[in-house]
Amino acid sequence: MTTNLMAQGASRLGLETKIYFRAPDTLFFTFFFPFVMLAIFTAAFSASGEVGPPGNEISIGALYLPGMIAAGILLSGVQNLAIDIALEKSNGTLKRLGGTPLSPVGYFLGKIGQVFVTGGLQAALLILAGWLVLGIDLPTDPAKWLTFAWVFVLGLTTCALLGIALSALPRSGKSASAVVIPVVLLLQFISGVYLQWDMLPEWLQNIASLFPLKWIAQGMRSVFLPDGWEAAEQGGTWNLAGVAIALGIWLVVGFVLSRLTFRWIRRDA
Template identity: 50%
Template sequence: MSATTERRAGVTASPPARTSVRLPSTLRLGLARTQHEVRLFFRERDAVVFVFAYPVIMLAIFATVFGGQEDVAAPGVTFAQYFLPGMVATGVVLSSFQQLATTIAVERDEGGLKRLRGTPLPASAYFLGKVGQVLVTSLLQTALLLVVAAVVYDVPLPGDVARWVTFAWVWALGTAAGAVCGVAFSSVPRSGRSASAVVTPVVLVLQFVSGVFFAFDDLPSWMQSLASFFPLKWLAQGMRSVFLPDAAAAAEVGGSWQHGATAAVLVAYLVVGLVLGARTFRWTRRDAG
């Protein structure tokens, strides 16, 4: 029967049935995106070498130059042992804040974010992938640094569970805060080419004022006060509480490890980074309209 005959007979032809395609959950997409981001990261050999080798190279340089110093901050503490927590902290900042702030700016400049925004992938899955990639690479980088410190420079690692629990929450909060702040800061560079020039000096200045390269109590008081406003100081202090004996806490500004203040500052930067990132993140270049 033709369509005309059907209409004359009062029969209305039903439209073809639509097949609905249900996307996987955001968590599943985020995990898949994490795998993709990790593969992309390891394809960029220069970034891999910098992120993984920088803390190890700096530890080697400073431990060699100042290796004769002992009783740093506490009896029996060598310079390599004192320097290790700062390198762990700066490694976290490199693999989270600096790496994301730079790569996202480049992806935006090259149009990758604009194309990605036109796909069905939820924005939340994209950000979960970035954070997941940071967690994976930061964990690998930290593990490599600890192995080198223990094997090459005989730095004693913690032997009790409580210190490793402290290490876990300080590392997790520091990595998460650095990741979301990196996402938020990625909107500051005007182009992908200027991203490194904008991000790298910020990280270098924070390293110097936060007691990463020197004993924190040797820094001027005004520099110590300035560093207390930024998370790297607290991240390094939290790591010192893991790898240094309890007697070294007396050398800290407050005379203790201040775990409560460390957690509060890192959580605050995590929240602030989320809010700023949600409000300022851009999928396209500034000149794209």
């Protein structure tokens, strides 16, 4: 049984990945969007010079890199899957799949696997672009890369499950983008992705702390920003234990909601 599910998941993974890279709108709004935003912010604000606490100044590109990686995780997981699955419900794809031997577990193994393939490639290219094109110094401490690995895996899994759950919200495939994109965009603005975290008012920081993106971005800042920058965080520390706890809670929430809301066809169909 387990072998059959893994085979179904592997088969769906190949198909889902091909579909992803053949969709220009998906490629732009989920894969290349963080690259575009990193380039825009770097070009717009680089004239102001380096920023940060004395002795720990960094370039604008280095400041925005961890936020763009976090945004890519959110886009790859939540936005990509929420819109994609909603469209498949609307156009009858899921109904047809429900009449095949494919199990929901195999289907979602393929979806989540595709998120890891594309999200991992996106993060790797962002880091390489930051290093080779923008001249950003990368961490040399292996512990930093270990932190990157667990924040990335936990964050992407959490976002994938939340994307599956959110796909039940749009009433049709046509409304999926209108429902999902504003939510994702708002979270990016309040979670320290586009605006420097310590510039946000405390009440807005508290609201952002209720959602996973803030914690993913904080975890990524702990990896790519130098010592001294943790003073700008709530509590004055990177609080990696808090990152793990918050993402763990959202992982459970996403899993439960995705199990409760997913159907091969809409309930009102």
